[in-house]
Amino acid sequence: MPAADPLELLLAGQYPDPETGELLRAETRSVVVQDSLDGAESELVAALGLGPHIALIADRDTSEALGRRVERALAARFTVQAIVLDRAPHADDATVARLRAAIDPRADAVVAVGAGTINDLAKLVAHGRGIPQVVFPTAPSMNGYTSVSASLLEDGVKHSVRVSTPVGVFFDLRVLAAAPPRLIRAGLGDSACRSTAQVDWLLSHLLLDRPYREAPFTLLAADEEKLFADPRALMNGDEAAMRHLVRTLILSGFGMTICGGSYPASQGEHLLAHYLTMMHTPRASPVLHGEEIGVCTLAMAGLQDSILALDTPPELHPSRAAREDVLRRFGPQAGEICWRELEPKLLDRRRADELNARLARDWPAVRKRLGAVALGAARLRGVLEAARAPTEAAELGWPAALFDDARRHAREIRNRYTFLDFAADAAITW
Numbered sequence: 465m466p467a468a469d470p471l472e473l474l475l476a477g478q479y480p481d482p483e484t485g486e487l488l489r490a491e492t493r494s495v496v497v498q499d500s501l502d503g504a505e506s507e508l509v510a511a512l513g514l515g516p517h518i519a520l521i522a523d524r525d526t527s528e529a530l531g532r533r534v535e536r537a538l539a540a541r542f543t544v545q546a547i548v549l550d551r552a553p554h555a556d557d558a559t560v561a562r563l564r565a566a567i568d569p570r571a572d573a574v575v576a577v578g579a580g581t582i583n584d585l586a587k588l589v590a591h592g593r594g595i596p597q598v599v600f601p602t603a604p605s606m607n608g609y610t611s612v613s614a615s616l617l618e619d620g621v622k623h624s625v626r627v628s629t630p631v632g633v634f635f636d637l638r639v640l641a642a643a644p645p646r647l648i649r650a651g652l653g654d655s656a657c658r659s660t661a662q663v664d665w666l667l668s669h670l671l672l673d674r675p676y677r678e679a680p681f682t683l684l685a686a687d688e689e690k691l692f693a694d695p696r697a698l699m700n701g702d703e704a705a706m707r708h709l710v711r712t713l714i715l716s717g718f719g720m721t722i723c724g725g726s727y728p729a730s731q732g733e734h735l736l737a738h739y740l741t742m743m744h745t746p747r748a749s750p751v752l753h754g755e756e757i758g759v760c761t762l763a764m765a766g767l768q769d770s771i772l773a774l775d776t777p778p779e780l781h782p783s784r785a786a787r788e789d790v791l792r793r794f795g796p797q798a799g800e801i802c803w804r805e806l807e808p809k810l811l812d813r814r815r816a817d818e819l820n821a822r823l824a825r826d827w828p829a830v831r832k833r834l835g836a837v838a839l840g841a842a843r844l845r846g847v848l849e850a851a852r853a854p855t856e857a858a859e860l861g862w863p864a865a866l867f868d869d870a871r872r873h874a875r876e877i878r879n880r881y882t883f884l885d886f887a888a889d890a891a892i893t894w
Contacts (some may be wrong), residue, residue, distance in 0.1 A: 470683050471495065471711060474718060482682045490718050491629040492610055497710055499703070501600075501636040505537035509598055512632050515572025518542045521563065521586050523549040526578035526602045530639050534577050534600050545571065552750055555584040555616055563589045571595060576630075579603040579647065580753055584614040591627035598632040603647035604640045604709050605754050606654045609633050610717030613726045624726050635710050641701055648709070649853040650754025652695060655712045656847060657733045657757050658688060659839040660764040664731035664882035666837060670830050671819060672881055680719025680728035681837070687711040692843075695851040732767075732874070732882035736760040739874035740862055742798070751860045758848050759862075762855055763871070765841035767894060768883050772831050772838070777823035778890035783810035790876055805879040811889055868894075 473479040477489030522531035576586030576599040590597035613624040669676035691708040698705040719728045737756040791799035857867040875884035
């Protein structure tokens with residue numbers, strides 16, 4: 465008898481939490497993954513009972529890929545206001561403000577047709593208006609479609625904003641397979657960070673007693689294993705491999721929703737990427753988020769590997785970070801935000817001694833438990849290289865000196881204790 469599908473169980477409110485046995489439910493009402501949704505778009509949205517007025521958000525590329533088709537289909541049942549942004553829009557506070565002002569006050573729901581940025585913008589606008597959001601993805605490029613978070617660049621700092629999970633998410637595999645190969649590789653890169661994010665999050669639990677949950681990782685384990693087994697098949701258009709990628713992205717997003725935040729999918733590797741986004745002048749060809757995450761995941765995995773290889777625990781020291789240095793690095797406005805995130809993590813002598821005593825007692829058990837969930841840099845590099853995804857900072861136009869700065873200072877932008885902090889507190893150089 466085949467094993468029960470975790471996605472179906474989650475949508476039905478019947479997925480058992482592996483730690484407590486509590487039955488977990490996804491907030492999303494409908495998730496559909498089909499070879500083709502052509503002709504079914506109106507029925508899928510109508511079944512959600514959202515009301516007659518729809519605001520559809522796309523950009524020029526995603527409108528061409530799928531937006532116009534969805535608009536035509538929805539127009540048969542709804543009054544549709546289509547808003548088409550220029551290519552490569554940014555999820556920043558200014559763009560969100562313009563969209564909120566542009567959307568018809570009568571809108572009953574927002575329909576996003578696009579990928580990462582369009583999805584974030586639609587989430588933020590819908591949440592701000594207090595109306596639901598639906599998404600038709602155009603690329604399997606990231607894991608945020610079903611998450612409770614949206615990334616926003618505000619006052620020069622990129623951070624996650626708690627919003628609402630989309631009520632409907634509808635994946636047309638033929639559309640996704642036709643996406644540019646870079647976008648497919650980006651989705652693979654965003655999936656690769658499960659390993660480093662889980663190791664970071666579990667470290668903060670074992671060392672600092674911060675909350676941690678296994679459910680986000682058990683949800684996607686089977687699809688991740690099959691996806692990583694043959695990345696070449698994904699890039700060769702294999703339908704089963706694409707379905708595993710899409711399901712991994714869906715279940716990763718739901719894992720974040722279950723936890724009420726991005727903890728299971730955004731740790732040190734995302735801090736590195738966010739720092740580089742903040743501090744680097746983009747090159748002419750934009751870098752995709754998933755490409756950034758893939759490269760930063762390999763960096764984090766290498767750091768984790770090197771520390772977990774130590775037979776004796778690192779010795780932690782009182783933190784040396786100073787507010788004036790953070791303000792000088794990021795500027796007065798962004799610097800104050802970063803200092804507020806960093807300060808709660810800083811160690812004084814007493815706290816460092818307490819943690820060293822815990823490490824002296826528990827290091828073998830900590831190493832064993834972290835090692836059990838880590839895939840390691842070599843395995844992750846093999847997955848990305850098989851798909852011909854970027855693996856080095858230079859491939860993304862990041863200067864070596866800037867990447868070194870990110871290794872030292874990315875921990876300053878968010879109050880999450882990761883191996884970046886562990887290395888800094890132990891005076892370990894990369």
